[in-house]
Amino acid sequence: MSTKIPFKAGSQLVAMSSLELLLAAATYSSLGVVLPFMVMDLDWNWAQAGFGFTVLGAVTGVASSVPPLLIRRLGVRNTVLIGGLLASLGLYLLHGVNSLPQYYIAAAICGLAYPMMASIPTTFLVSRLFQRQSTALGVAATISGMGTVVGPLMVLGVLALQGQTWRNYWEYQALAILAATVLCVIIGLERRFSRPARDELIAQEADPVAPTIMPDQVETAPPRRGSNIYRTSVDWTTKVAMRTSQFKILAAAYCLNMMCLVTVTSLSVGHLIERGVPETVAGGMLSIEALIAVLIRGFSGVLGDIFDPKHLVSFALCATMIGCAVLALTADHVMLLFYAVGTGIGFGTTQLACTVLLLNYFGRKYNLELFSAMCVTGAISALGPLIGGVIRDVSGSFSLIFLLLSVLSAGVFMLVLFMKPPYPEELPASVDEPVGDADIEYGQLAE
Numbered sequence: 001m002s003t004k005i006p007f008k009a010g011s012q013l014v015a016m017s018s019l020e021l022l023l024a025a026a027t028y029s030s031l032g033v034v035l036p037f038m039v040m041d042l043d044w045n046w047a048q049a050g051f052g053f054t055v056l057g058a059v060t061g062v063a064s065s066v067p068p069l070l071i072r073r074l075g076v077r078n079t080v081l082i083g084g085l086l087a088s089l090g091l092y093l094l095h096g097v098n099s100l101p102q103y104y105i106a107a108a109i110c111g112l113a114y115p116m117m118a119s120i121p122t123t124f125l126v127s128r129l130f131q132r133q134s135t136a137l138g139v140a141a142t143i144s145g146m147g148t149v150v151g152p153l154m155v156l157g158v159l160a161l162q163g164q165t166w167r168n169y170w171e172y173q174a175l176a177i178l179a180a181t182v183l184c185v186i187i188g189l190e191r192r193f194s195r196p197a198r199d200e201l202i203a204q205e206a207d208p209v210a211p212t213i214m215p216d217q218v219e220t221a222p223p224r225r226g227s228n229i230y231r232t233s234v235d236w237t238t239k240v241a242m243r244t245s246q247f248k249i250l251a252a253a254y255c256l257n258m259m260c261l262v263t264v265t266s267l268s269v270g271h272l273i274e275r276g277v278p279e280t281v282a283g284g285m286l287s288i289e290a291l292i293a294v295l296i297r298g299f300s301g302v303l304g305d306i307f308d309p310k311h312l313v314s315f316a317l318c319a320t321m322i323g324c325a326v327l328a329l330t331a332d333h334v335m336l337l338f339y340a341v342g343t344g345i346g347f348g349t350t351q352l353a354c355t356v357l358l359l360n361y362f363g364r365k366y367n368l369e370l371f372s373a374m375c376v377t378g379a380i381s382a383l384g385p386l387i388g389g390v391i392r393d394v395s396g397s398f399s400l401i402f403l404l405l406s407v408l409s410a411g412v413f414m415l416v417l418f419m420k421p422p423y424p425e426e427l428p429a430s431v432d433e434p435v436g437d438a439d440i441e442y443g444q445l446a447e
Contacts, residue, residue, distance in 0.1 A: 008190070009129040009130060009136075011188070012125060012129065012188060012189055012190065012193075013122075013125065013126065013129070013130075013136060013139060013140055014143065014188075015184045015187070015188025015189060016080075016121065016122045016125060016140070016184065016188065016189070017122065017139070017140040017141075017142075017143035017144045018143060018144075018180070018184070018188075019080070019084075019117055019180050019181060019184045019188075020117060020118045020119070020122065020140075020143075020144035020147065021143055021144045021145075021146050021147040021150075022147060022176060022177060022180050023087060023114065023117050023118060023147065023177060024118075024144060024145070024147030024148055024151065025146075025147035025148070025150050025151035025154060025173075026087070026091060026147075026151070026173040026176070026177055027056065027087075027091075027110050027114065028056070028148070028151075028261075028262065028265055029147060029148040029149075029150075029151025029152055029265060029286075029290065030151045030152070030154065030155050030169070030173065031052075031053060031056065031107075031265075031266065032053075032152075032265040032266040032267070032268070032269055032286065033151070033152045033155040033156070033269060033283055033286070034155055034166045034169065034170075035049050035052075035053070035266065035270070036269065036270055036273070037159070037165075037166045038097070038103075038166060041166075042097070042098070044100065045389075045393055046270065046389040046392045046393055047386070047389040047390050047392075047393045048100055048389075049389065050266065050267065050385040050386050050388055050389025050390075050392075051104070051385070051386050051389065052100075052103050052104055052107045053107070053262060053266040053382070053385035053386075054382045054383060054384075054385050054386040055104050055107040055108050055111065055382070056107040056108070056110055056111045056114075056262075056382070057111065057258070057262045057378075057379070057381055057382030057384075057385070058111065058379045058382035058383075059107070059108045059110075059111030059112055059379075059382075060111040060112075060114045060115060060378070060379070060382075061258075061375060061376055061377070061378040061379025061380070061381065061382060062376060062379045063111060063112045063114070063115050063116075064115040064120060064372050064373075064375030064376045064378070064379075065372055065373075065376050066112070066115065066116065067079055067083075067115050067116050067120040067121060067372060068120070068368045068369050068372045070082065070116065071120075071121060071124060071196075071197045071368060072196060072197045072198040072368070073196050073198060074196060075193055075194045075195050075196050075197065076121050076124065076125065076189060076193040076194075076197070077185050077189050077191075077193050077194045078194065079116050079121060080116060080117050080121055080181065080184060080185055080189070081181060081182075081185045082113075082116055083113040083114070083115075083116025083117040083181070084113070084117060084177060084178060084180070084181025084182070084184075084185070085113075085178070085181070086109055086110075086112055086113035086116070087109075087110055087113035087114070087117065087177045087181075088174045088175075088177045088178040088181070089109055089174075090106050090107070090108075090109030090110035090111075090112075090113060091106075091110065091170050091171075091173045091174035091177060092170070092171065092174040093105065093106035093109065094106045094107075094110075094170040095167050095168075095170035095171040095174065096167070115372075115375060117181070118144070119144075119351070119355070119371075119375070120368070120371060120372055120375065122140050122144070123137065123355055123367070123368075123371050124197070124367075124368050125193070126140065127359060127364045127367055128364075132305050133305075133356065133359055134301050134302070134303075134304030134305040134309065134352075134356045135301050135302050135304070135305050136301070137301055137304075137352055137355055137356060138297055138298045138299070138300055138301010138302060138304065138352060139298060139301060141297035141298070141300075141301065141348070141351070141352045142294055142295075142297045142298035142301070145290070145293050145294035145297050145348065146294050148265075148289075148290035148293060148294070149287055149290040149291045149294055151290075152283050152286050152287050152290075153287060154169075155169060156280075156283060158172065197368070228307065228308055229305075229306075229307070229308055229309075229360065230308070230360055230361070230421040231360045232360065232361060232362060232363050232421075232422075234363060235362075235363035235364065235365035235366060236361075236362040236363055236366065236370075236422075237366060238366050238369045238370055238373070241361075241362040241366070241370055241422075242370070242373060244422045245419075245422075246357075246361055246419060246420075246421070246422045247358075247361075247362070247370070247374075247422075249412075249415050249416060249419050250313075250354045250357055250358060250361075250374060251373070251374045251377040252377075252412050252415065253313055253317065253350060253354055253412050253415075253416055254350070254351060254354045254374050254375070254377065254378060255377045255378050255380050255381050256317075256381070256405075256408055256409060256412050257316075257317075257320070257346065257347065257350035257351055257354075257381075258351075258378040258381035259378075259380070259381035259382075259383070259384040259405065259408075260320055260324060260343065260346065260347070260381075260384070260405050260409065261347050261381075262381055262382065262384055262385060263384030263385055263388055263401060263402075263405060264286075264289070264324070264327065264343055264402070264405075265286065266384075266385045266388075267385060267388045267389070267392075267398050267401070268282070268285070268286060268327060269282045269283055269286060270392075270398070271327070271392075271397075271398035271399070271402070272285065272331065272336070274397070274398070275331040276331055277331050277333070277336070281333060281336075285336050285337075285339065285340045286340075288337070288340040288341075288344070289323075289339070289340040289341075289343050289344040289347070290344065291344070292340065292341050292344025292345060292348065293344040293345070293347045293348030294348065295348070296344065296345050296348035296349055297348045297349070297352055300312055300348065300349045300352050300353060301352060304352070304353060304356045309353040309354075309356045309357045309360065310353075310357060310416060310419060312349050312352075312353040313349070313350055313353045313354060313357070313416045314413060314416050314417050315345075315349070316345060316346045316348075316349035316350040316353065317346065317350065317409050317410075317412055317413035317416060318409075318413055319341075319342045319343070319345035319346045319349075320342065320343055320345075320346030320347070320350070320405075320406075320409045321342075321406045321407075321409035321410045321413065322338065322342040322406075323338065323339045323340070323341070323342025323343035323344075323345075323346060324339075324342075324343065324402045324403070324405045324406040324409065325402070325403065325406040326338045326339040326342065327339040327343070327402045328398075328399040328400070328401075328402035328403045328406065329399070329403075346409075354374070355371065358370055358371055358374065360421075361421060361422055362422070384401070384405070387401060387404075388401035
């Protein structure tokens, strides 16, 4: 295979990942650091402030059903462009917030835009452009994850400038997102991704259908790397896949990971400051956690092509359990490093490994819809900041919410630990070639 194809695929992956980097920095990782300043200036309580984060997370989860529809009908480029315009609008509205309704509306608009520009279109591109999908997803997650590292630093940097407030910060981010989106759509992605992705399904359905395979004949496709990795040779339909216990467990792991992520991101700084930790140390721990998540993502992506990604999910949930428990129980600066490292490993690995398992277990053809469905369940995760804010207002401390997240992580860890690959009782109507062997609509796959 020529080196030209991997370069093209890689450049598009970098373009999408860089856009997600800026988006993550401008929304989730920034809001948790800006929120204490907004609470102080606008005289809100933490339940009201936390609900805004809940709106952002809930709308992001529910809106995850929108990108597959847009990608199938309008193509990836147009979907990303629509998302960028909405994100810019939402961030600019945050700049002018004076009341809670304005805050919630702005957060909802940002939540609606987020899935159109983040992991759903990126995962679609990876599944169409790369054979070593875990490695490619690891690269994408590493680049995009830098947004959680630089987000808090960007906030502190702007606020450190004379005359600059949190309102100026949201204004700058709105302009940056708009410019980055236009560059990504015009320069970063090839024209073929302007075509509706439904053409792919039509082309595949027009091909001769392979002979029907009985359930006891289902085997794994020959692994490209790692002899112990299960990869289905059948492209599962959405309905059949969503009925399996494996999909439900992966959705639970993804949802819990997002709940821990948004809760820790939004409330940990305020929690640590209340326990006597200096503001710079509290924000610094959030950046250390994000840096660990970034570093572990690339490493996990490579490991996901060598070892069973199920083991990565189990390890990540165990690390999250420890990190949340430490955050709840101590304010010692040295011990807080265990919180930052533990949650960093968990946040950096869980989503990536769940995404790879979804492709390995159920195939590529309907992954756009399956991955979207898994993301939709993440809407439940948005309850974390709201529950945490209520607990803080009632008990005077955030500790209980982090202990609860630790216990839930332990429970899902046990489910993943004993999970086995799915074997269909009912097979999809058509059976395609093993994933990665052909790409009918979107071109040749890259190594």
